[in-house]
Amino acid sequence: MLPHVSPEVGMISPRTRARMVARLRKDGIADERVLAVMAELPRHLFVAEALSSRAYEPISLPIGFGQTISQPWVVARMLEVLLREVAPQRVLEIGTGSGYHAALLAMLGMEVFSIERIEALQRRAAATLGKLGLRPHLRHGDGALGWPERAPFDAIVFTAAVPCALPPLFAQLRPGGILLMPMEEDGQQRLCLRRWDGARIQEQDLGPCHFVPLLAGTVSLSQEDTTWIR
Template sequence: MTAYSRLTPEARGLGMTSQRARDRLIERLKADGIADRRVLDVVRQLPRHLFVEEALATRAYEDTALPIGQGQTISQPWVVARMTEALLEHGVPARVLEIGTGSGYQAAVLAALVENVYTVERIEELLRNARRRFRKLGIDNVRSRHDDGRLGWPDEAPFDAIVLTAAGAELEQALLAQLAPHGVLVAPVGPAGRQQLVRIRPGADGARIREVLCPVSFVPLLGGTL
């Protein structure tokens, strides 16, 4: 797991990207209900400004989604924190599959908290950029793949947890099939304007429990590759 303890001056940031700006973000997240100290500590340390375009770096520690090109966004920090918190609530998973690498920010947050992250991205340019950021930050426990995320990563299944960063109309059965019996899946589900963050987790009788956590707004989960 990565601790981000040896950050370069660029990663430490200045002014609107400084540690003070990150601390203000953490206070906002806490005020809005994020309580897991492990998640808050990672968000506090991780230089989100390195995951956005340089022109938007001064807005990196606002609690808002930002464009990253190709019609995609880096998710709002509160949403990243809430999804991560939901994955960890009933135990720390060892192997996590992420669908939709995007900027790489969600994978980087997870990499500091779990043993291994497997991430799939359909847009090759975004994946190349994310890989560059992982190398720059010394994150070595993320494996990535350019593929249709709806298919998951069957060769590496089963996974202790799966997280989706794009919303489908329903949960993909191919992904549910790659979830270990004890596993947890967190995903936005539903059409634009009516999406809900859903968690699937095991129940006491072996059946899976479906929970609705909160309303969200994500880009759509699309098939194919670019």
């Protein structure tokens, strides 16, 4: 159980979360570990209060700065793939965003390292995760560079689409690790799984997806509108 979820939080959404999980199960998500943590985590805390009532619908939602929180099925699908492929202990997430995906990874028992290029989002995510008693390692930085000083990782997960594989990140994977990333080519996005044995890459196409694009560089707090940090 999450240590810092108050009874008031539960008044908003337990039945709604249960309906979301039932829909995920109906739509093919079968890993009960994934379904359990998604049933427990209050997704509405990761979006603006004005959007709270829509937090459990099968849609992505804006979180500010041109970014989104992915729809529940996509998040569940990525978690299921991770657990099936490597049961990772150490995961690098490229694109913290709202912090929702990092929270679920942490609740599944993984040590999470998450990078966000937009400082206001990184701070907001840290505040939300802290209120829930979760402590993934968060960093404001350029996700395309990874986090080499904390490598190696069992898995690297992207929550933004990239036009190509990023070779420097393979060096941050342990042999046998995986890279899970949305790839964009000719305007079409596909969720791709890349397995790394230390010398060669094996690739698997997991189907269509839709994510915001991965952008290089960082955006500092002084450049941002920092409204609705809850």
